Amino acid sequence: MNNKIKKQKKRQKIIETGIVIGLVIIFAVILPIVLPGFRLRLLGRILSLSIVALGIDLIWGYTGLLSLGHGIFFALGGYALAMHLKLQIPEGQLPEFFTLYGVKELPGFWHPFYSFPITIVALIVIPGIVAGLLGYLVFRNRIKGVYFSIITQAALLVFFNFFNGQQKLINGTNGLKTDTETIFGMLAGSDSVQKIFYIITVIILVAVYYFCRWLTSGRFGRLLVAIRDDETRVRFSGYNPTGYKVLVFGISGAIAGIAGALYTVQTGIITPKFMEVPFSIEMVIWVAVGGRATLIGAIIGTLLVRLAQTFLSESLPEVWLFFQGALFLIVVTVLPDGIVGWWRTWAWEKLSYMLGLKERIVTYPSLEENPETKQEREQLSDR
Amino acid sequence: MKKILEIENLTVSFDGFKALNNLNFSMNPGELRVIIGPNGAGKTTFLDVITGKVQPTKGRVLFKGKNLKKIPEYKIARMGIGRKFQTPRVYLNLTVRENLDLVCNHNKNVFSTLFKPPKSVESRTVGGLLETIGLEAKANAPAELLSHGEKQRLEIGMLVAQSPDLLLVDEPAAGLTDEETENVGALLLSLAESHSIIAIEHDMEFVRQIANNKVTVLHQGSVLCEGTMDEIQNDPKVIEVYLGKAPSITPEQMNILRIAVSMAWADGNFTPEQMNVILSRLSREFAIDTEHQYSLQQELQNYLAKNIPLEELVPKLKNFGEKERVLKLSYEIIRSNKMNRQEIEVYQKLLKLLDLPDDIVEQVETEIEAKYK
Numbered sequence: 011m012n013n014k015i016k017k018q019k020k021r022q023k024i025i026e027t028g029i030v031i032g033l034v035i036i037f038a039v040i041l042p043i044v045l046p047g048f049r050l051r052l053l054g055r056i057l058s059l060s061i062v063a064l065g066i067d068l069i070w071g072y073t074g075l076l077s078l079g080h081g082i083f084f085a086l087g088g089y090a091l092a093m094h095l096k097l098q099i100p101e102g103q104l105p106e107f108f109t110l111y112g113v114k115e116l117p118g119f120w121h122p123f124y125s126f127p128i129t130i131v132a133l134i135v136i137p138g139i140v141a142g143l144l145g146y147l148v149f150r151n152r153i154k155g156v157y158f159s160i161i162t163q164a165a166l167l168v169f170f171n172f173f174n175g176q177q178k179l180i181n182g183t184n185g186l187k188t189d190t191e192t193i194f195g196m197l198a199g200s201d202s203v204q205k206i207f208y209i210i211t212v213i214i215l216v217a218v219y220y221f222c223r224w225l226t227s228g229r230f231g232r233l234l235v236a237i238r239d240d241e242t243r244v245r246f247s248g249y250n251p252t253g254y255k256v257l258v259f260g261i262s263g264a265i266a267g268i269a270g271a272l273y274t275v276q277t278g279i280i281t282p283k284f285m286e287v288p289f290s291i292e293m294v295i296w297v298a299v300g301g302r303a304t305l306i307g308a309i310i311g312t313l314l315v316r317l318a319q320t321f322l323s324e325s326l327p328e329v330w331l332f333f334q335g336a337l338f339l340i341v342v343t344v345l346p347d348g349i350v351g352w353w354r355t356w357a358w359e360k361l362s363y364m365l366g367l368k369e370r371i372v373t374y375p376s377l378e379e380n381p382e383t384k385q386e387r388e389q390l391s392d393r
Numbered sequence: 394m395k396k397i398l399e400i401e402n403l404t405v406s407f408d409g410f411k412a413l414n415n416l417n418f419s420m421n422p423g424e425l426r427v428i429i430g431p432n433g434a435g436k437t438t439f440l441d442v443i444t445g446k447v448q449p450t451k452g453r454v455l456f457k458g459k460n461l462k463k464i465p466e467y468k469i470a471r472m473g474i475g476r477k478f479q480t481p482r483v484y485l486n487l488t489v490r491e492n493l494d495l496v497c498n499h500n501k502n503v504f505s506t507l508f509k510p511p512k513s514v515e516s517r518t519v520g521g522l523l524e525t526i527g528l529e530a531k532a533n534a535p536a537e538l539l540s541h542g543e544k545q546r547l548e549i550g551m552l553v554a555q556s557p558d559l560l561l562v563d564e565p566a567a568g569l570t571d572e573e574t575e576n577v578g579a580l581l582l583s584l585a586e587s588h589s590i591i592a593i594e595h596d597m598e599f600v601r602q603i604a605n606n607k608v609t610v611l612h613q614g615s616v617l618c619e620g621t622m623d624e625i626q627n628d629p630k631v632i633e634v635y636l637g638k639a640p641s642i643t644p645e646q647m648n649i650l651r652i653a654v655s656m657a658w659a660d661g662n663f664t665p666e667q668m669n670v671i672l673s674r675l676s677r678e679f680a681i682d683t684e685h686q687y688s689l690q691q692e693l694q695n696y697l698a699k700n701i702p703l704e705e706l707v708p709k710l711k712n713f714g715e716k717e718r719v720l721k722l723s724y725e726i727i728r729s730n731k732m733n734r735q736e737i738e739v740y741q742k743l744l745k746l747l748d749l750p751d752d753i754v755e756q757v758e759t760e761i762e763a764k765y766k
């Protein structure tokens with residue numbers, strides 16, 4: 011019996027890997043050839059948003075902590091990469107916006123961003139550490155539920171106001187424009203560079219997806235679910251949930267930082283607007299639509315909502331907001347487990363009956379599928 | 394012998410309300426201690442303090458000689474105290490096996506949980522536990538599909554997986570059928586062989602099943618009394634606490650009643666005639682007027698269920714008059730239905746214990762015989 015399960019699992023894994031490779035080929039090879047430049051750029055932005063959705067799924071879907079402040083980490087990653095691009099200028103010169111405010115010398119915290127490797131590390135580590143620190147302060151005091159959500163949103167507002175007001179440090183409300191800057195000597199806004207950004211986004215999305223799968227598949231992932239279901243029980247079993255929550259929140263923040271950097275270079279600008287409240291809430295909606303604690307649902311949800319937004323706002327600009335509201339209502343009332351959850355628990359079952367993959371049970375399913383009954387039946391047939 | 398748990402002058406107050414009040418308690422390793430007490434006696438707070446969920450306002454808790462003050466819950470759990478909650482608390486979205494596996498984990502640090510694969514020893518422990526709690530067939534089913542009794546068993550299994558020295562079990566029989574209750578009782582008794590256990594319970598039937606040692610009664614946040622099950626059940630203080638009022642008869646009268654009850658139970662069969670004799674005779678004897686007689690009859694019924702050895706009861710009789718009364722009543726009780734051998738044996742024992750002159754015994758017997766003829 012165990013062998014049968016193992017074989018089945020192996021087969022499933024092969025099928026899954028096949029599907030992922032197929033999707034990667036479609037997205038990374040075929041679509042760049044087929045789609046016009048601006049469409050591809052749009053798709054790249056949506057894919058980078060689905061990376062941050064993966065991070066939210068980790069902290070909300072698995073660990074049960076609803077963060078409404080992921081805009082902070084998203085923007086921090088974006089700013090890190092944008093600062094590096096802004097510094098692609100001859101030695102001794104300042105990015106042009108500094109002269110507007112009469113700044114003569116580059117602020118100290120800009121210096122490390124001359125180096126590309128440090129920038130890459132920074133755009134992952136800084137959001138991760140900020141998230142971990144915020145998480146530590148909150149979780150150590152056993153703040154959870156709504157209070158956690160409120161605190162993350164308050165933190166978001168603090169960061170938003172701070173970035174908005176600091177013209178002399180990071181150009182305040184105007185943000186940093188990246189399209190006109192160069193990276194490795196090439197114009198960041200050009201089609202060829204954008205295509206590379208797009209392909210990198212696809213690769214990173216797959217990498218982050220598998221990283222999250224690894225995190226959530228073992229004991230660690232099960233412990234996250236356990237914390238979500240009954241934190242007190244976890245404590246009385248000898249685990250300290252604080253450490254786990256801080257680590258996951260930190261990882262989630264780091265993932266948001268990566269997403270933010272990719273989104274920034276494909277948008278062409280980063281401004282404090284990335285830290286507005288509605289944007290962070292929208293991230294949560296993507297995960298809810300796709301299905302919590304499913305990972306793949308986070309990606310699907312982001313793609314669906316964002317694509318719908320693009321097409322609707324192109325053809326019927328005034329309808330989009332109503333549509334978004336309606337979508338959220340529908341998900342909350344009709345599909346509480348999101349699209350993927352609905353597919354797994356309901357649609358797939360029906361479909362396998364229709365395709366004849368699974369026998370239709372005529373008696374009571376609870377009786378027919380009871381493991382004890384099954385085991386008995388197997389033992390009888392063995393004899 | 395070193396105590397596994399010692400509690401000294403423990404007081405816990407919430408906004409001035411003392412949930413525990415100057416409580417003293419100690420327990421030897423290997424003991425199975427049952428704690429009973431009416432609602433609001435502080436039983437759950439008692440467990441909360443031991444597990445670190447609530448900090449003591451005054452006094453201290455020593456586990457294996459170590460003060461538990463200010464130690465967080467997870468560290469206390471790692472020191473070897475496992476707790477089962479009143480309602481089964483298992484991880485509903487994980488399978489039975491995963492539930493056990495999580496608790497079985499030897500190193501519960503963040504990074505070793507993340508990077509180290511489960512050891513084969515641990516998976517063997519899980520396999521053995523699945524067998525002990527009888528959930529092998531459902532090992533891969535999510536815990537939310539289990540019945541209430543199965544969840545109770547799973548949670549006890551999770552406790553054992555933690556391999557604690559001291560198990561705290563809060564009302565394990567709550568909401569179970571009789572058969573499941575017995576299963577859980579048997580499981581606890583077998584666990585008691587290798588663990589120290591504190592069990593909180595309401596269900597007296599269940600307490601009788603598992604209490605093979607001492608029982609502690611909590612009332613209004615402190616220990617009311619401690620002793621064997623039989624001692625507890627006869628303690629007028631306990632009866633008062635549980636029935637809400639003190640027995641209206643004197644301890645001497647209670648003693649007579651107890652002997653009468655023992656006589657009635659002699660053949661293991663308490664017949665309605667015997668009950669009738671006891672209730673009518675005693676209520677007539679103890680009561681002041683007819684109205685009181687009726688209410689007394691109702692009250693006395695509460696005390697009929699307990700069978701205590703005569704050797705304990707008879708020496709408490711104070712004077713000749715009481716002894717004679719006992720003799721009269723006892724003979725009438727066994728005479729009220731057909732006498733049998735066991736009853737005669739017990740009666741002989743009673744006579745020996747009473748140590749009354751032969752002529753008086755004879756006089757009493759003929760008196761009663763005459764009534765029945």
